[in-house]
Amino acid sequence: MEIRPILSILLRNKIAPLLVALQVAISLAVLTNALYIVTLRYEAANRPSGVADESAMFMIHLSPVTKPAFADIMAQQQRDRETLAALPGVASVAWVNQMAMSQSGWNTVVATERTQPQPTAPAAQYLSSDSLVKTLGLELVEGRDFNAEDIEEVDMDQADPKMKQVIVTQALAQALYPGAASVVGRKMFFGTGADADESQIVGVVRRLQTPGAATGKRGEYSVIVPVRTSIPAAQFVVRADPAQRDRIMRDAETALRKITPYPVIVKVKSLDAIRADRYRDDRTLAWMLVAVSALLLLVTASGIVGMTMLWISQRRKQIGVRRALGARRVDILRYFITENLLITTGGIVAGLILAVGLNQFLVAQLEMSKMPIGYLAAGSGLLWLLGVFAVFGPARRASAISPAIATRAA
Amino acid sequence: MLRYYFMLGLRNLRRNPVLTGLMVLTLTVGVAASISTLTILHMMSGNPIPDKSSRLFVPLVDNGPLDGYIPGQLPHDSQLSYRDASNFLQGGPGVRRTAVVGVTGAIEQSRADLGTVEADGLATTSDYFPMFDVPFLRGAAWAPAQDKSTANVVVLSRRMSEKIFGAQDPVGKHIRLFNNDFEVVGVLGNWNPMPRYTHLINGNGGNFAGQDDIFIPFQTAIRLHTGTSGSMTCNGPSAPGYQGFLDSECTWIQFWFEMKSAVERSTLQDYLDSYTREQRKFSRFARQNINHLYDVMEWMDHLHVVSDDGRVSTWLAFGFLMLCLVNTIGLLLAKFSVRAGEVGVRRALGASRAEIFKQFLTEAAVVGLAGGLLGLLLSTGALWLLARQSERYAALAHMDWSMLLLTFALAVLSSIVAGLLPTWRACQVTPALQLKSQ
Numbered sequence: 001m002e003i004r005p006i007l008s009i010l011l012r013n014k015i016a017p018l019l020v021a022l023q024v025a026i027s028l029a030v031l032t033n034a035l036y037i038v039t040l041r042y043e044a045a046n047r048p049s050g051v052a053d054e055s056a057m058f059m060i061h062l063s064p065v066t067k068p069a070f071a072d073i074m075a076q077q078q079r080d081r082e083t084l085a086a087l088p089g090v091a092s093v094a095w096v097n098q099m100a101m102s103q104s105g106w107n108t109v110v111a112t113e114r115t116q117p118q119p120t121a122p123a124a125q126y127l128s129s130d131s132l133v134k135t136l137g138l139e140l141v142e143g144r145d146f147n148a149e150d151i152e153e154v155d156m157d158q159a160d161p162k163m164k165q166v167i168v169t170q171a172l173a174q175a176l177y178p179g180a181a182s183v184v185g186r187k188m189f190f191g192t193g194a195d196a197d198e199s200q201i202v203g204v205v206r207r208l209q210t211p212g213a214a215t216g217k218r219g220e221y222s223v224i225v226p227v228r229t230s231i232p233a234a235q236f237v238v239r240a241d242p243a244q245r246d247r248i249m250r251d252a253e254t255a256l257r258k259i260t261p262y263p264v265i266v267k268v269k270s271l272d273a274i275r276a277d278r279y280r281d282d283r284t285l286a287w288m289l290v291a292v293s294a295l296l297l298l299v300t301a302s303g304i305v306g307m308t309m310l311w312i313s314q315r316r317k318q319i320g321v322r323r324a325l326g327a328r329r330v331d332i333l334r335y336f337i338t339e340n341l342l343i344t345t346g347g348i349v350a351g352l353i354l355a356v357g358l359n360q361f362l363v364a365q366l367e368m369s370k371m372p373i374g375y376l377a378a379g380s381g382l383l384w385l386l387g388v389f390a391v392f393g394p395a396r397r398a399s400a401i402s403p404a405i406a407t408r409a410a
Numbered sequence: 411m412l413r414y415y416f417m418l419g420l421r422n423l424r425r426n427p428v429l430t431g432l433m434v435l436t437l438t439v440g441v442a443a444s445i446s447t448l449t450i451l452h453m454m455s456g457n458p459i460p461d462k463s464s465r466l467f468v469p470l471v472d473n474g475p476l477d478g479y480i481p482g483q484l485p486h487d488s489q490l491s492y493r494d495a496s497n498f499l500q501g502g503p504g505v506r507r508t509a510v511v512g513v514t515g516a517i518e519q520s521r522a523d524l525g526t527v528e529a530d531g532l533a534t535t536s537d538y539f540p541m542f543d544v545p546f547l548r549g550a551a552w553a554p555a556q557d558k559s560t561a562n563v564v565v566l567s568r569r570m571s572e573k574i575f576g577a578q579d580p581v582g583k584h585i586r587l588f589n590n591d592f593e594v595v596g597v598l599g600n601w602n603p604m605p606r607y608t609h610l611i612n613g614n615g616g617n618f619a620g621q622d623d624i625f626i627p628f629q630t631a632i633r634l635h636t637g638t639s640g641s642m643t644c645n646g647p648s649a650p651g652y653q654g655f656l657d658s659e660c661t662w663i664q665f666w667f668e669m670k671s672a673v674e675r676s677t678l679q680d681y682l683d684s685y686t687r688e689q690r691k692f693s694r695f696a697r698q699n700i701n702h703l704y705d706v707m708e709w710m711d712h713l714h715v716v717s718d719d720g721r722v723s724t725w726l727a728f729g730f731l732m733l734c735l736v737n738t739i740g741l742l743l744a745k746f747s748v749r750a751g752e753v754g755v756r757r758a759l760g761a762s763r764a765e766i767f768k769q770f771l772t773e774a775a776v777v778g779l780a781g782g783l784l785g786l787l788l789s790t791g792a793l794w795l796l797a798r799q800s801e802r803y804a805a806l807a808h809m810d811w812s813m814l815l816l817t818f819a820l821a822v823l824s825s826i827v828a829g830l831l832p833t834w835r836a837c838q839v840t841p842a843l844q845l846k847s848q
Binding site: 015016019020022023026027029030033034037063065066067104117157158159192193195263265280281282283284285287288289292295296299300302303306307309310314358362365366367 | 650717718721733744
């Protein structure tokens with residue numbers, strides 16, 4: 001009912017409303033994409049690693065200054081292991097070559113058949129002489145854990161491990177045998193061609209992230225091999241009482257320093273810290289985007305307030321005349337809010353197109369998925385609310401203009 | 411006259427303080443957001459050695475297995491095998507050649523109670539230092555003859571020298587490293603290129619954070635079996651033992667050629683092509699892939715030194731700056747529209763449209779200058795906050811002179827662009843109408 005006069009006024013004075021609509025459009029485009037990226041990063045950083053109760057875990061890494069003989073390292077590893085296990089508060093210890101999310105580790109490729117031209121998938125290769133299922137609290141969904149007879153001790157400077165048996169993650173099992181109900185007992189190859197080592201899958205764990213913890217399925221392509229070797233010299237993952245973890249970490253370092261007969265560099269790090277380091281840059285980016293989004297809304301709101309105040313000061317006389325002709329205060333209020341809604345709606349329509357365009361650009365440039373419709377809907381709603389909110393104050397002041405203005409000369 | 415307009419502009423900042431404040435604030439925030447993200451991007455993608463970047467080359471020859479090779483794909487790895495690296499060192503063309511491998515050692519201090527100091531660094535050749543214009547504070551690089559004789563010599567970074575020897579001159583002294591006595595022959599000046607382009611595939615800090623603290627001859631590292639602290643790719647069989655590893659097709663060495671000029675790139679390409687042809691006699695390079703050459707900037711591009719995060723945040727920040735610009739246009743329109751009377755008087759007194767245009771645009775630029783000043787403060791604050799987030803950002807979040815100038819240029823330019831439309835509108839004022847209504 002009121003829309004036609006409002007529209008005709010808007011059309012007569014195009015520039016200012018166009019500017020506000022443009023602001024709304026840019027805000028919507030940047031806001032939705034920024035928040036979508038933030039959500040993606042947040043989701044990635046909160047994926048489960050497969051390790052149960054991460055705050056109870058820590059890693060301890062010892063590297064000798066000069067490489068001792070193989071037999072010496074192996075003997076020392078046993079002593080280190082026993083010392084750690086004997087510490088009060090320690091629940092479980094495992095020798096392992098790498099850790100989920102630690103950003104550095106061993107990568108290999110696996111294949112279903114030796115004759116394949118290309119390997120099936122890359123995989124992170126965990127070596128452990130203990131039960132990672134037990135120490136890390138992995139969920140065994142099929143098959144069995146390794147037992148003591150499976151463990152192979154190899155001097156990798158002399159020979160390669162045979163790796164006859166492996167435990168794989170569910171994601172890797174699905175990559176090797178898509179759709180298979182059971183993979184236990186099936187074959188798997190490390191690489192392709194005549195030299196590829198053949199292994200038998202003895203167990204499947206629900207999840208164990210790779211050291212890289214890449215996004216998507218690849219982040220869970222892990223294979224565990226029952227091997228103990230001298231490289232790296234010693235790396236243990238320890239499950240401890242979470243309440244005393246920090247103290248136990250210090251104790252462990254002191255104890256291992258004391259019993260190592262050669263100069264050694266010791267590094268101790270909790271899994272919480274490993275996770276924080278892995279996702280530090282994602283968190284920084286997320287915060288940056290949230291800050292920019294908040295500022296964006298603030299700037300847009302201030303723009304709407306500024307422009308509305310300007311129109312009102314330009315139209316004081318018009319408002320006075322309307323009031324004198326019988327318009328109530330609420331009519332004036334409604335007029336400005338409707339006008340603002342029209343402008344914002346125009347901006348939102350343009351903004352939706354811009355947002356989709358920006359998203360497509362980002363998808364083309366980066367490894368990113370398409371933005372779901374929900375973000376556009378939520379973003380539009382937010383900007384509508386922001387518009388009404390921003391215009392309400394100036395509009396109320398406009399409605400307070402006295403009808404007597406109409407009687408005064410310009 | 412422009413000076414006078416400038417003074418007028420300054421004075422007019424105080425007129426409509428709310429409107430002006432909003433305008434300056436909008437510009438400040440927009441400029442600060444784009445400058446801080448741009449600084450990060452600038453540091454990531456900067457040319458670390460502008461004088462030489464077009465004549466330093468990284469060679470890549472594809473020694474991957476034929477199995478699974480799809481013609482046209484990139485080499486299977488970005489590093490070289492020991493065989494190729496040592497062949498290039500011996501017989502390659504160019505002014506200088508060097509091989510680079512990351513090593514991690516521990517320096518045993520003379521007094522046992524001081525403990526051992528972990529030291530990341532490089533095994534390389536004496537050519538490394540002149541090739542990358544590495545400055546020396548004390549001493550010098552080892553001699554080329556010491557490369558051949560696999561001497562136990564070491565060059566320390568300044569920070570490592572100060573950590574172990576304090577203010578003393580360590581040249582000529584010995585340290586325990588890799589279970590051997592090493593003689594210190596030189597100490598570097600402050601040198602840590604950004605990005606760390608000489609050894610991008612490293613195991614100690616990545617492209618930006620971290621620093622190389624020890625430098626030892628490449629052949630010495632081979633003799634001592636130090637291994638590599640970076641990545642290694644083995645796509646083929648290897649005989650057991652260290653010699654077997656050296657003879658294998660495992661790739662773990664980064665290589666650099668320095669040519670006389672960028673034009674000699676084709677000479678180098680020819681050399682690589684004839685080298686791989688020659689090596690095929692020993693049934694190597696079965697893939698027959700193209701041999702690649704990368705200069706410094708191409709190499710950083712190849713290894714994706716600029717992260718996607720850096721790009722995303724820069725694009726979004728510039729989207730934000732656009733928004734701030736639009737907002738400023740609106741606010742300037744508001745500010746100038748109330749000054750129609752003033753324009754009318756000036757026009758009536760003989761000022762041309764061009765003069766009015768100059769006056770108002772100068773005023774817009776003054777707003778931009780104010781925004782630039784505040785934006786500089788704000789972006790310094792934002793960068794400080796960023797630097798505290800991680801080691802990577804700590805290395806990246808530094809504003810240099812060019813970024814400082816760019817901040818002002820960006821602020822003033824955006825305010826002028828924003829001022830164009832409002833100024834044009836101000837020029838349209840008809841003097842007679844304005845004077846009559848007063």
